[in-house]
Amino acid sequence: MSSVTLRSGLRAPSPIAAAVPAGIACAVAALVLLAPLATLALRSLSGPDGALTLANYGRYLATPTLRESVMNTGLLGGATTLIVLPLAFLFAFGIERTNMRFKGVMSALCLFPVLTPSLLPAMGLVYLFGHQGLLTPLLGGNVIYGAHGVLISEIVAAFPHAVIMLRAALSMADARLYEQAEILGAGPWRRFRAVTLPSVRYGLVGAGIVVFTRAITDIGAPAVLGGDFGVLALDIYKQVLGQQNFEMGSVVAMLLLAPSLVLVGVERLASSRQAAMVSGKSTARHPPRHVLRDVAFTTYGAAVTLALASLLLTCQMAALARMWPYDLSFSFASYDLERYDGGWRALRNSIGLATAVAVSGALAAFTGAYVAQRTRPAPALRGLFVLLALLPAATPGLALGLAYALFFGDPANPFHLIYGTFAILLVATVIHFYSVAHLTSVSALNALDVEFEPAAAVLGRGALHTVVRVIAPLSAVPLLEIALYLFVNAMTTVSAAVFLYPTDFKLASVSILNMDDAGDMAPAAAMGMMILYVNLGVRLLAQGAGSRLRHAGNVLAAPTARALAGPASDPVQASGAAT
Amino acid sequence: MNPPPTTLSIRGLSKRFGSSVALDDVDLDIPGGAFACLIGPSGCGKTTCLRLLAGLEAPSSGVILNGGRDVTHLPPAHRSVGMIFQSYALFPNMTVSDNVLFGMKRREAGRLRRAGELLDLVGLAHLAGRYPTQLSGGQQQRVAIARALGAEPRVLLLDEPLSALDPQVREHLRGELRALQRRMGITTVMVTHDQTEALAIADQITVLRDGRVEQTGAPIELYDRPSSAFVGGFLGAMNHWPGRVVADGCIGFAGGGVLAASTQGWTVGDRVSVGVRPEGLRIATGASRSGLPGRVVSREFLGPVMRLKIMLEGAAGHALADVATHTCIPPEGDMIVLQAQPAEVKLFPDVIRDA
Numbered sequence: 066m067s068s069v070t071l072r073s074g075l076r077a078p079s080p081i082a083a084a085v086p087a088g089i090a091c092a093v094a095a096l097v098l099l100a101p102l103a104t105l106a107l108r109s110l111s112g113p114d115g116a117l118t119l120a121n122y123g124r125y126l127a128t129p130t131l132r133e134s135v136m137n138t139g140l141l142g143g144a145t146t147l148i149v150l151p152l153a154f155l156f157a158f159g160i161e162r163t164n165m166r167f168k169g170v171m172s173a174l175c176l177f178p179v180l181t182p183s184l185l186p187a188m189g190l191v192y193l194f195g196h197q198g199l200l201t202p203l204l205g206g207n208v209i210y211g212a213h214g215v216l217i218s219e220i221v222a223a224f225p226h227a228v229i230m231l232r233a234a235l236s237m238a239d240a241r242l243y244e245q246a247e248i249l250g251a252g253p254w255r256r257f258r259a260v261t262l263p264s265v266r267y268g269l270v271g272a273g274i275v276v277f278t279r280a281i282t283d284i285g286a287p288a289v290l291g292g293d294f295g296v297l298a299l300d301i302y303k304q305v306l307g308q309q310n311f312e313m314g315s316v317v318a319m320l321l322l323a324p325s326l327v328l329v330g331v332e333r334l335a336s337s338r339q340a341a342m343v344s345g346k347s348t349a350r351h352p353p354r355h356v357l358r359d360v361a362f363t364t365y366g367a368a369v370t371l372a373l374a375s376l377l378l379t380c381q382m383a384a385l386a387r388m389w390p391y392d393l394s395f396s397f398a399s400y401d402l403e404r405y406d407g408g409w410r411a412l413r414n415s416i417g418l419a420t421a422v423a424v425s426g427a428l429a430a431f432t433g434a435y436v437a438q439r440t441r442p443a444p445a446l447r448g449l450f451v452l453l454a455l456l457p458a459a460t461p462g463l464a465l466g467l468a469y470a471l472f473f474g475d476p477a478n479p480f481h482l483i484y485g486t487f488a489i490l491l492v493a494t495v496i497h498f499y500s501v502a503h504l505t506s507v508s509a510l511n512a513l514d515v516e517f518e519p520a521a522a523v524l525g526r527g528a529l530h531t532v533v534r535v536i537a538p539l540s541a542v543p544l545l546e547i548a549l550y551l552f553v554n555a556m557t558t559v560s561a562a563v564f565l566y567p568t569d570f571k572l573a574s575v576s577i578l579n580m581d582d583a584g585d586m587a588p589a590a591a592m593g594m595m596i597l598y599v600n601l602g603v604r605l606l607a608q609g610a611g612s613r614l615r616h617a618g619n620v621l622a623a624p625t626a627r628a629l630a631g632p633a634s635d636p637v638q639a640s641g642a643a644t
Numbered sequence: 645m646n647p648p649p650t651t652l653s654i655r656g657l658s659k660r661f662g663s664s665v666a667l668d669d670v671d672l673d674i675p676g677g678a679f680a681c682l683i684g685p686s687g688c689g690k691t692t693c694l695r696l697l698a699g700l701e702a703p704s705s706g707v708i709l710n711g712g713r714d715v716t717h718l719p720p721a722h723r724s725v726g727m728i729f730q731s732y733a734l735f736p737n738m739t740v741s742d743n744v745l746f747g748m749k750r751r752e753a754g755r756l757r758r759a760g761e762l763l764d765l766v767g768l769a770h771l772a773g774r775y776p777t778q779l780s781g782g783q784q785q786r787v788a789i790a791r792a793l794g795a796e797p798r799v800l801l802l803d804e805p806l807s808a809l810d811p812q813v814r815e816h817l818r819g820e821l822r823a824l825q826r827r828m829g830i831t832t833v834m835v836t837h838d839q840t841e842a843l844a845i846a847d848q849i850t851v852l853r854d855g856r857v858e859q860t861g862a863p864i865e866l867y868d869r870p871s872s873a874f875v876g877g878f879l880g881a882m883n884h885w886p887g888r889v890v891a892d893g894c895i896g897f898a899g900g901g902v903l904a905a906s907t908q909g910w911t912v913g914d915r916v917s918v919g920v921r922p923e924g925l926r927i928a929t930g931a932s933r934s935g936l937p938g939r940v941v942s943r944e945f946l947g948p949v950m951r952l953k954i955m956l957e958g959a960a961g962h963a964l965a966d967v968a969t970h971t972c973i974p975p976e977g978d979m980i981v982l983q984a985q986p987a988e989v990k991l992f993p994d995v996i997r998d999a
Contacts, residue, residue, distance in 0.1 A: 519700045520733035524747030524795055525721030534746070538737045 087442030087450055090433055094453035096480070097496050101468035102322075102460065108471050109315035121316045134295040135320065137212070138281045141296060145219040145280035146273050152220070153227035153272065154265075156369055159362035160228075161235035162261075162352050166363045171370045172228075177377055179225045180600035182557045182574045183285035185593035187218040188586060189376030191289060192383045192390070199379070199390045210292040218286035221373060223276040230275060234268020235261075240350035267335040274332040278325050282461035284560055289581055297321045298560070301463045305564060311471060318464035329459035377597065384591035399587035406583065407576030412595055415573035418490060419555035423548040426495040426502055430547060431540065433499075434506030435532065439518060458500035462560025469493045470564040485567050497561045498554045502547045509543035510536070541614050549607040553600045649676030649831050650711030650724075650798045652697070657706030659692050659855075666692040668855040670706070674848065677829045679822065681842040684852035684878070690835045693852070694801050697833060698727050710799060726792030727801040730808065732784050734776035740787050741772040747795045762790040766824065781809045782817050789824065800825070802834035806841060818845050839879045843867065851875050873992040876919045883925070883963050885956070887918040895989065899958025901936035901982075905989035917992040922951060924988030925965040927974060928981045935983035938963060940976050945969070954982065 112118040125131050159165040160172055178186055193200045194209035201208060209217070238261070246256045284298040291299060297317050305314035383389040387396040402408045436442065437450050457465070469492075473484040483489045513536060521531040537544070559574045566572050573596055580589035652674040659667040667689040674680040682690040695701045697708060699720035708716045715723045734743050741759050748755040763769045766786035776784055785805055792800060805821070806814045822845050825832050836842050842849050843863045851858040851866065851874075859871045863879075870876035873884055887903075889910045890896035895903050895918055903918070910916060928935060938954040941962075945951075949966040950973050956963055963982055967973050974980050 514731050514733050516729040516731050516733035517735065519695075519698070519720075520727065520729055521746070522700065523698055523720045523725060523727040523801075524791070526747065535735045535737065539735075 083441055084443055084446055086436040086440050087446040090436045090450050091446060091453065094450065097492055098453060098456055098460075101465070101472035102456075104472040104475075105315050105318055105322075105464065105468035108311060109319045111312060121312050125313060125316045125320075130295055131300060131317075134297050134300050134317075137295055138297045138321075141212070141216060141219065142277040142281040144216055145223055146277045148216075149220050149223045149227050149276045150269065150273055152369070153224055154231050154269070155362070156224075156366055157228050157231035157235050159366050161232055162238070162350075163362045164352055164354060164359045165366055166359070167367070171366045172232075174370045174374050175228060176225045177597065177601075178222055178373060179229075180553055180557070180604070181377070181593055181597045182559060182577055183218070183222040183283050184289055184559070184574075184577050184581060185285075185380055185590070185597070186221040186373075186376045187214075187286040187289035188383075188581065188590050188593065189379045190214060190218055190221075191586065192379045192590070193376070197390055210290055212294045214290035214292075215286045215294055215296070218290055219280040219283060221376060222283065222286065223279050224369075224373070226279065227272045227276050230272040231265065231268055234265040234272075238264065238350040243350055267338050270335040271332045274328045274335075278328055278461075282321060282325065282463065282560065284463060284563075285578070288578060298461070298463055301467060302563065305467060305470075311467075314467055315471070318461070318467050321461045322459075322464045325461055326459045329455070333455060377594070380590040381594050384587055384594055386587070389587060399591040402588055402592065405576070405585050405588045406579040407571035407573065407592075411571040411576040412573045412592065412599070414570050415556055415596070416599060418487070418494065418572065419552045421487075421491050422494045422498075422555040423552040425491065426498065426551040427544050427548040429495060430499060430502035431506045431537075431544060434503055434510055435536070438507055438510045439515075439536075440528070454503040455500050457496050457498070460497075462497050462558060463563070465497055466493060466561035466564040469561070487567065487570060490562060490565050490567070490570070490572075493561045493565055494555050494558065495551070497558065498551055502551060505543055505547050505550070506540075509540045513539055542611055545607055545611050545614065549604060552603055556596050556600055649678075649829050651676045651709075652680075652711075652799055652831055652833065653707075653709040654693075654697075655707045655709070657693070657696060657708065658704045659689070659696060659701060660704045665855050667696070667703075670852075670855075670857055672850055672857065672860065674831060674833060676711075676831055678847040679825050679832045679834070679845060680848045680850065681846035682833060682835045682850050682852060683837065683839060683842045684858070686837060687854075688852040689855040690837075690852050691803060692855075694727075694803055694833060694835045697799070698725055698801050699723050721795075724796070724798040725801055726795055726797035726799070728785070728788045728792055728803065728805045730804045732776075732788040732805075732808075734784055734787055734791070736776050738775075739772065740768060740774050740776065740779070743776065743787055744791045744794050746791065759790075759794065762793055765793070765827075766790045780813075782813055782820070785809075785817060785821075789821075793828070793830075798831065800828075800830050800832040802832065804836055805834065806836070807838070814841070821845065843879060849879070851878060870919070870990065870992075872994050873917045873919055874994060876921075876990060876992070880921060881964060882919045882921050885918045885961055885963075887916050889914045889916060889991075893986070895991070897936060897956070897958075899937065899956050901957065902934055903936060903984055903989050904986040905991060906986055907991065910991060917994060919990040919992060920963075920984050920988055922964040922966040923949070924984050925963065926983045927952070927965060927967055928983050929974060929978070933981045933983065935981040936963065937979065937981050940974050940978045940980060942976060943973070954980065956982075 107117075109121055110117045110119065112120055156175065160168050165171075190209050192198060194204060194214075195201065196208055196210075198209070208214075242260050242264075243256060246260055251259060281296070282298055284302055287294065287296045287299045288302075297320060301314050301317045301321070304310045304317060382393075384399045385395055385397070386393045387398065402411075407414075433450070433454060437447055437454070442450075460468075469489060470484075472478060473480055473489055475481060483492070517535055518528065518531055521527075521535065526534075557574055559578055562572055563575055563578070566575055573592055577589045577592050577596075580586070580592065652672075654670055654672040657667055657670045657672075658665070670689075670693065682693055684690050692701065696703050699715070699718060699722075703716065706716070707714060710724060720727075735746065738746065741763065744759040744762055745755060748759070752758075760769060760772070763772055766789055768783060768786055768790065771779065771783065776787065779787065788805075789800075802821075806818055809817060818841055834842075834845070846863055848860065849863050849866050850860040853874055859866055859875045861869075866875060866879050870879065870882075873882075876882040877884060885897060887895040887897050889907050889912050890902070891912060893904055893907050895905050895907070895916065897903075897918075903920075905918070936956055938956040940952050941955050942953045943950055944953070946966075948969060950969055952965045952967060952974070954963040954965060965982060
């Protein structure tokens with residue numbers, strides 16, 4: 066029956082046959098996502114004798130330093146969000162709504178933190194304001210370590226993500242509304258309050274949630290700058306890798322998972338409303354000339370760009386200096402990575418993993434989205450799959466990594482054989498970033514005529530033939546964007562991988578954490594910059610290929626990823642809540 | 645190249661989606677080579693019916709016969725049907741000729757030659773290398789037709805193929821569509837919600853309402869002898885008034901007006917729904933004449949005719965009446981009397997939907 070279904074496309078098959086692809090998708094999702102997370106939850110509840118108990122949570126809350134981590138994490142997330150949102154809004158507003166100069170250069174440079182592990186800006190801060198920082202003397206005896214350092218670092222890391230989402234929201238201006246408001250006599254301030262703010266309200270909510278989630282789940286900045294400033298993400302790491310206390314690690318992971326789940330749920334709600342706010346008839350708005358405003362925004366943008374770029378530039382200079390900051394003479398010594406954790410092989414491994422993640426993840430996400438959007442599964446089954454596809458966005462990488470370690474690490478698990486291999490790293494990384502890839506695929510597929518499959522079926526062509534000849538070629542550009550997004554994130558991620566990488570397969574991003582831990586900051590910076598350059602190179606290649614694809618023949622340039630960030634962004638940049 | 649035309653028959657066809665009934669016990673015969681239209685308001689089941697014919701949906705019950713062969717449970721590819729979709733569903737990543745080749749088997753000998761012939765047939769041979777987005781709406785439609793004919797279908801199914809076009813292009817294309825269908829002699833079923841289009845193009849029209857066949861027949865038959873007030877109102881404009889058979893051959897109205905009509909099959913005292921088309925009404929001036937008295941409230945210039953809106957006496961409702969443009973037309977506010985030939989006055993049992 067199912068073979069008939071495949072051959073005849075959308076011919077109404079029996080409900081059972083229609084449920085097959087979606088059923089398989091749900092089963093796979095249950096295996097690679099639900100089961101590990103359930104294992105994590107159970108582990109956090111398991112006592113010494115194996116009975117279910119809340120004792121672990123009780124013990125956690127009874128430990129003052131751990132309790133403090135909860136506070137710290139909440140404060141860090143809140144403060145980062147409150148500071149990043151206005152900063153990013155001003156920058157995004159400058160780019161989308163004013164005639165600010167150097168828009169291209171500034172927006173490109175500001176995106177660099179997206180292409181690096183979050184440790185890199187943190188190390189830049191250390192090089193400038195740490196114990197031996199270049200500019201530390203200016204601080205009058207203060208150093209960057211501690212809460213304020215972590216906060217600044219999180220601000221830097223989250224800023225571009227917020228900018229991407231807010232630009233998306235601001236780019237959707239409907240010029241007709243502004244013209245109407247002007248005709249009705251509304252001044253600039255009134256227009257801002259009555260038209261601009263309402264139209265970006267959901268974008269602001271979404272960006273705020275993504276920033277908050279990133280800040281509370283990040284491990285890089287607290288590891289480099291935290292000092293005795295404990296946060297949940299670092300606690301998971303310490304409990305599991307430091308003390309081998311999996312129960313306590315699971316408790317912390319659950320504490321981190323809970324707010325993410327709630328917030329990402331809210332964010333999805335917000336972004337679906339946002340999409341509904343702009344009608345297809347909206348007309349583009351071109352900002353009017355306004356010298357004072359444009360100069361002000363250009364100045365602000367330049368200051369922000371300079372600050373961000375200088376952090377990365379510092380890292381590069383430090384990596385090339387003989388002994389930062391005492392001997393700034395040029396040396397390639399830090400690039401002799403073989404002497405350190407992982408070595409150049411770690412970079413090659415990372416590129417290999419990122420390539421595998423990009424290819425298999427793009428295929429998996431596209432297949433999943435195709436099943437959900439175009440095979441007409443039963444609504445309940447479809448709803449379940451969509452929910453499962455969005456769950457990774459709400460799962461902090463550390464929680465996912467730990468869940469995988471617990472689930473697949475159990476020798477009784479029939480899938481145990483992938484534990485400690487490249488395969489588990491691949492699966493975990495794909496799942497970690499699956500949601501954005503899924504949403505991008507969904508919007509690409511929804512842009513295609515729903516009558517393609519029935520038309521092919523009447524012409525005697527089955528679903529597979531239609532996918533290969535029509536659906537996939539028409540989705541080439543979004544597929545490429547998804548692959549690029551997955552590549553960049555697989556290169557930079559630390560969180561999920563840190564519990565999973567095989568001992569003989571070190572990753573570049575993890576080796577930065579280890580080198581920094583061991584006090585080898587310069588080679589860590591060198592490695593970090595190498596990741597940036599690899600990502601930059603791949604990104605440029607993909608952009609070139611993408612524009613050639615768009616122009617080649619008449620392949621429709623399917624609308625770029627709307628994903629978590631909403632319209633006018635691409636998923637490479639919109640890494641959403643996944644950390 | 646043209647296969648002999650086949651008769652398409654539907655017996656007791658029903659389709660339920662969950663608890664809602666999209667198509668309810670439909671019987672229909674479409675003679676070989678005929679151009680049939682399925683028409684009705686949205687949600688009447690016409691598109692469902694077409695998708696059942698194509699094999700894109702499976703019926704809940706009933707039988708579909710194509711040339712006497714039971715195709716009810718065959719997949720679309722084995723039914724000898726071609727289908728043109730509302731959006732044409734041309735694959736934008738393929739050239740015109742690749743689109744036409746899409747349904748032909750790779751091993752099929754002479755497929756390139758046949759694709760060329762089909763493009764010749766629709767007059768697009770010179771655009772074979774273009775992409776669909778580089779074509780006009782009408783050209784796209786012709787590509788879709790050529791692609792559908794590539795599978796040598798015995799039946800052609802058209803799902804509102806003209807609805808995506810400008811009104812002027814639409815009128816031109818429906819003529820072309822009709823001419824092409826005649827030339828091919830292929831049995832054709834078109835779904836539309838545009839009654840003008842159906843009247844202009846079809847050999848046979850089937851009016852669907854709530855999943856049931858309201859009436860099937862030639863366009864002129866349906867226009868002149870609608871079986872219900874619904875059909876009368878759906879195909880062309882029609883005035884509907886509630887009335888009562890007051891005497892043999894005479895209908896009385898609430899405001900005191902009377903019209904002569906054939907009351908065969910009715911008995912005196914029956915309540916009826918009276919239908920008269922605007923062009924069937926004549927305007928008489930002078931209060932003493934018999935008919936439906938009323939006052940002209942507005943005039944609408946439609947080109948060949950002026951359409952008058954008349955408020956009937958005694959709050960009996962409105963009437964629309966067409967008067968040839970270059971005749972004497974009563975101004976707004978004038979009292980007039982509406983009259984009609986008995987043959988123009990139709991009596992229906994069903995409730996008036998639109999007055």
